[in-house]
Amino acid sequence: MADPILSLRGVSKNFGAVAALTDIELDIHPGEVVALVGDNGAGKSTLVKVLAGVHAPSAGVIRFGGRGVTLDTPAAAMKLGIATVYQDLALCENLDVVANLFLGHEISPYALDEVAMEVRAWTLLQELAARIPSVREPIASLSGGQRQTVAIARSLLLDPKIIMLDEPTAALGVAQTAEVLNLIERVRDRGLGVIMISHNMEDVRAVADRIVVLRLGRNNGVFDRSASHHELVAAITGASENAVTRRMERKEVQA
Numbered sequence: 001m002a003d004p005i006l007s008l009r010g011v012s013k014n015f016g017a018v019a020a021l022t023d024i025e026l027d028i029h030p031g032e033v034v035a036l037v038g039d040n041g042a043g044k045s046t047l048v049k050v051l052a053g054v055h056a057p058s059a060g061v062i063r064f065g066g067r068g069v070t071l072d073t074p075a076a077a078m079k080l081g082i083a084t085v086y087q088d089l090a091l092c093e094n095l096d097v098v099a100n101l102f103l104g105h106e107i108s109p110y111a112l113d114e115v116a117m118e119v120r121a122w123t124l125l126q127e128l129a130a131r132i133p134s135v136r137e138p139i140a141s142l143s144g145g146q147r148q149t150v151a152i153a154r155s156l157l158l159d160p161k162i163i164m165l166d167e168p169t170a171a172l173g174v175a176q177t178a179e180v181l182n183l184i185e186r187v188r189d190r191g192l193g194v195i196m197i198s199h200n201m202e203d204v205r206a207v208a209d210r211i212v213v214l215r216l217g218r219n220n221g222v223f224d225r226s227a228s229h230h231e232l233v234a235a236i237t238g239a240s241e242n243a244v245t246r247r248m249e250r251k252e253v254q255a
Ligand SMILES: Nc1ncnc2c1ncn2[C@@H]1O[C@H](COP(=O)(O)OP(=O)(O)OP(=O)(O)O)[C@@H](O)[C@H]1O
Pocket: 015, 018, 019, 020, 038, 039, 040, 041, 042, 043, 044, 045, 046, 047
């Protein structure tokens, strides 16, 4: 396999007495989707925020493209090529798709040229096989899946090497989820490393090349998508596989 584009060793993050992350190891390669899973409070969002330049790690080394980096601001992370799509998406309801795609990208050479922006927007959405009826449609009239698509497309305009998605399919219906998972595969095909946080094991196994489990702020196993539901649940909850299986069987008997 190619060298990782992003590599973490011994990364820890404390908030006062709370150890949110302890001794985390993570490698992300170009063209792979890594799912980050774990229970509430496992440290997933904290890890994403460390990589997004929001939280400075308390200890550890982060390498990007083979060299040690300090991600001390969101701008620094973005400049390096680490893009983040947060769960709330931060789109402007009343503005159309083109305006949202270029919002905050004032440095872009397209920013002042409406025609160039529209062409670029169409080209990108086409490349992503996105189902957006018109780029002049206001965000308010789009579905949840389409909004997620616009948010992901927006982060791609800066040509990142890594894109981090926090719960991209939460709150989406079946068809919209399929659309977003499809989009994630298109993004991977462009050679990006994708980090996807999800609580949905079905979605995770549908697109992830590797599944990284966090538990109580520590690494608790790496799986490929052939991992069974039971194996994943056991790693997430810390229960032994047999105990989880037994508990599930008991539930089925009761039901
Ligand atoms: N800014 C903060 N100050 C203090 N403690 C924090 C802060 N952010 C997170 N924590 C703590 O760090 C731990 C990990 O939280 P984090 O939000 O990373 O979990 P998570 O895996 O994203 O959970 P969820 O699935 O609920 O989103 C928790 O114990 C949380 O209370």
